[in-house]
Amino acid sequence: MKATILYGPRDVRIEDRPDPTIVAPTDAIIRLSASCICGSDLWPYRGANVVKEPAPMGHEYCGIVEEVGSAVRSVRKGQFVIGSFFASDNTCPHCAHGYQTSCQQKTPVVGAQAPLLRVPLADGTLVATQDVPSPDMIPSMLAISDVLGTGWFAADAANVKAGATVVVVGDGAVGLLAVLSAKCMGAERIIAMSRHESRQRLAREYGATDIVTERGDEGAARIKELTNDVGADSVLECVGTQESMWQAIRAARPGGYVSYVGVPHGVQLDGAKLFYTHAHLHGGPAPVRRYLPKLIDLVERGEIDPGKVFDLTLPLEQVAEGYRAMDERRAIKTLLTT
Amino acid sequence: MKATILYGPRDVRIEDRPDPTIVAPTDAIIRLSASCICGSDLWPYRGANVVKEPAPMGHEYCGIVEEVGSAVRSVRKGQFVIGSFFASDNTCPHCAHGYQTSCQQKTPVVGAQAPLLRVPLADGTLVATQDVPSPDMIPSMLAISDVLGTGWFAADAANVKAGATVVVVGDGAVGLLAVLSAKCMGAERIIAMSRHESRQRLAREYGATDIVTERGDEGAARIKELTNDVGADSVLECVGTQESMWQAIRAARPGGYVSYVGVPHGVQLDGAKLFYTHAHLHGGPAPVRRYLPKLIDLVERGEIDPGKVFDLTLPLEQVAEGYRAMDERRAIKTLLTT
Numbered sequence: 001m002k003a004t005i006l007y008g009p010r011d012v013r014i015e016d017r018p019d020p021t022i023v024a025p026t027d028a029i030i031r032l033s034a035s036c037i038c039g040s041d042l043w044p045y046r047g048a049n050v051v052k053e054p055a056p057m058g059h060e061y062c063g064i065v066e067e068v069g070s071a072v073r074s075v076r077k078g079q080f081v082i083g084s085f086f087a088s089d090n091t092c093p094h095c096a097h098g099y100q101t102s103c104q105q106k107t108p109v110v111g112a113q114a115p116l117l118r119v120p121l122a123d124g125t126l127v128a129t130q131d132v133p134s135p136d137m138i139p140s141m142l143a144i145s146d147v148l149g150t151g152w153f154a155a156d157a158a159n160v161k162a163g164a165t166v167v168v169v170g171d172g173a174v175g176l177l178a179v180l181s182a183k184c185m186g187a188e189r190i191i192a193m194s195r196h197e198s199r200q201r202l203a204r205e206y207g208a209t210d211i212v213t214e215r216g217d218e219g220a221a222r223i224k225e226l227t228n229d230v231g232a233d234s235v236l237e238c239v240g241t242q243e244s245m246w247q248a249i250r251a252a253r254p255g256g257y258v259s260y261v262g263v264p265h266g267v268q269l270d271g272a273k274l275f276y277t278h279a280h281l282h283g284g285p286a287p288v289r290r291y292l293p294k295l296i297d298l299v300e301r302g303e304i305d306p307g308k309v310f311d312l313t314l315p316l317e318q319v320a321e322g323y324r325a326m327d328e329r330r331a332i333k334t335l336l337t338t
Numbered sequence: 339m340k341a342t343i344l345y346g347p348r349d350v351r352i353e354d355r356p357d358p359t360i361v362a363p364t365d366a367i368i369r370l371s372a373s374c375i376c377g378s379d380l381w382p383y384r385g386a387n388v389v390k391e392p393a394p395m396g397h398e399y400c401g402i403v404e405e406v407g408s409a410v411r412s413v414r415k416g417q418f419v420i421g422s423f424f425a426s427d428n429t430c431p432h433c434a435h436g437y438q439t440s441c442q443q444k445t446p447v448v449g450a451q452a453p454l455l456r457v458p459l460a461d462g463t464l465v466a467t468q469d470v471p472s473p474d475m476i477p478s479m480l481a482i483s484d485v486l487g488t489g490w491f492a493a494d495a496a497n498v499k500a501g502a503t504v505v506v507v508g509d510g511a512v513g514l515l516a517v518l519s520a521k522c523m524g525a526e527r528i529i530a531m532s533r534h535e536s537r538q539r540l541a542r543e544y545g546a547t548d549i550v551t552e553r554g555d556e557g558a559a560r561i562k563e564l565t566n567d568v569g570a571d572s573v574l575e576c577v578g579t580q581e582s583m584w585q586a587i588r589a590a591r592p593g594g595y596v597s598y599v600g601v602p603h604g605v606q607l608d609g610a611k612l613f614y615t616h617a618h619l620h621g622g623p624a625p626v627r628r629y630l631p632k633l634i635d636l637v638e639r640g641e642i643d644p645g646k647v648f649d650l651t652l653p654l655e656q657v658a659e660g661y662r663a664m665d666e667r668r669a670i671k672t673l674l675t676t
């Protein structure tokens with residue numbers, strides 16, 4: 001099959017690789033209905049994470065089960081399934097608490113920018129839909145796998161409640177879907193921090209009531225101004241830099257909730273400074289598995305349309321252009337047809 | 339009156355100072371039933387915080403109202419009252435959310451190691467008891483003012499629930515009362531980290547089920563061992579150093595709750611490292627005011643005896659010896675009779 005391999009900074013290639021096969025009896029092989037590029041793929045693409053050897057890319061996926069190992073019980077050939085970027089057994093104590101991305105058996109899922117994918121721990125990892133969805137639902141189903149699941153976790157981890165005032169820092173696909181998630185959870189006011197017109201438009205469509213274009217000190221001051229000098233109840237940090245993290249913490253009211261869902265790069269938190277903010281802080285790799293049944297249901301019932309974050313569709317062969325478009329912020333998120 | 343003044347590292351003196359008087363119409367003057375020395379007083383005493391000019395010491399207090407300003411409505415002369423180390427209006431948005439130590443009008447209360455004390459914002463800050471308590475209840479009433487209120491916040495901020503497995507890092511008065519608080523909230527297992535026999539004894543009396551004497555890597559390994567390799571649901575960090583903070587974070591299970599209630603000194607949190615722990619983090623200056631009615635009630639009904647943390651009682655004139663005894667860990671906490 002043709003697969004996407006990252007060789008080094010800005011060097012992403014399509015190569016022939018052997019089709020994946022069942023390795024462990026708990027594996028499943030999936031024929032992907034579509035694939036896509038993640039904001040987090042840009043870290044190694046830009047050289048912020050070192051690529052030691054050619055790396056198969058892609059960790060967001062949905063599609064039809066092609067084959068299952070002998071121990072797999074909960075999914076079967078022909079079903080449409082969605083999973084997350086970490087395979088998990090969904091039975092260990094951490095999974096039982098809803099932190100499947102800290103599963104005692106967790107295993108990264110890699111190589112989803114390709115037509116076929118091997119998923120370990122299939123029973124714990126994959127959730128099947130009732131029916132095979134129609135083609136127009138595929139982008140939304142694919143979004144569930146990572147960006148919606150992560151945006152949803154951002155809202156949940158920041159304790160978004162009905163009537164809350166919410167700030168979302170970051171206007172990537174996760175930030176935009178964090179807006180949608182906060183809206184679904186009943187937030188009354190959703191302030192999106194964004195400087196890009198097309199992203200602002202989608203943020204408003206997803207439920208943002210206010211847009212703040214300022215950053216840093218000015219951004220924090222603007223949030224205070226918009227909240228009667230109080231600060232927000234919940235702040236969802238969807239970037240992962242030192243600037244965005246402190247912007248988020250400063251936007252919260254004392255006792256407010258700050259979530260962070262993008263892998264922090266170069267973030268250092270001064271304990272004493274954090275202490276006096278009285279912030280609640282929670283984040284980490286989103287345990288998307290926890291939310292899959294709920295999110296699949298919302299998409300199936302047509303209540304949400306997270307697939308709108310895909311504003312560029314390319315055939316897999318043009319994956320390199322997909323990376324470039326996202327790197328240059330010409331695209332929010334690239335969908336790859338396989 | 340005789341008042342306690344800190345001149346510099348390990349230089350604490352008793353001096354003649356004018357009696358406090360009503361300055362603002364919202365003030366109250368209290369005749370203190372007893373005073374005490376706080377673990378946090380040791381930071382400037384040891385030189386970890388610089389003392390720029392001679393500083394009146396003490397911020398824990400309870401006693402009889404001697405005089406109130408013309409605007410004070412909720413307390414009156416002759417009542418027994420307890421307050422916290424920050425005066426607060428108890429009406430601003432931050433107070434309404436229960437974060438009185440972030441009150442928009444917050445004012446530090448200083449000079450409580452003396453017979454008389456001026457408390458600003460008396461209506462918002464002070465809570466009166468039903469009756470004037472008997473002398474044997476004074477130590478417990480005084481403990482409410484700071485160390486119990488802070489230990490209670492530690493347990494609350496770490497989301498201690500019935501049946502939970504809890505770890506308390508730190509065996510000072512706050513740590514010991516955090517054990518008591520966790521017990522009151524229904525924790526099933528309470529692991530106290532302590533190396534001092536007398537403190538271990540009091541921890542057990544307050545409800546600790548296990549004592550761990552190891553620290554750092556060994557301490558974290560021991561907690562994992564005691565929790566079937568899972569980690570604790572709630573970890574209460576009651577020290578404020580880099581070592582104790584990471585010890586606390588590493589003792590929690592993924593998705594567990596870590597509170598920190600001692601002012602952090604030299605604490606830096608690496609964002610990426612914190613991210614992968616999946617910890618909830620919450621802390622700050624304990625909003626003791628939020629808990630005063632509840633804690634007064636528990637003490638009045640004889641359900642708890644937090645005053646046991648005072649294992650040394652000295653007349654105010656010997657305050658310097660009180661500091662020395664705590665600095666050298668000969669005493670957990672010194673009560674000063676005024």
